[in-house]
Amino acid sequence: MGIVWVIIIAVLALIGGVALGFFIARRYMMNYLKKNPPINEQMLRTMMMQMGQKPSQKKINQMMRSMNNQQNK
Incomplete structure (x- = not known):
């Protein structure tokens, strides 16, 4: 039963990390394009x-x- 919780926590951490990384990268690119327009x-x-x-x-x-x-x- 303990290994199931470890797997569930790992999957949730992975999903949270991907979502957080996406929003951080998006914010960085928006700031970059604002400072350095094409x-x-x-x-x-x-x-x-x-x-x-x-x-x-x-x-x-x-x-x-x-x-x-x-x-x-």
Whole structure:
């Protein structure tokens, strides 16, 4: 009878640990994305202007598409 309780407690601890880990990881990622937002078109345009390039909308769209393709891989 004692081994059954050990197994039940182990399973409950495992489920609790997985749930707690999920919520901690979710909170960490939300804070990370708030502090470091993903690059958008305006940021890309600013970076290109700082590098001395005159960004056209076609070039920006092409770079955004290539960045999205890299993220999806």
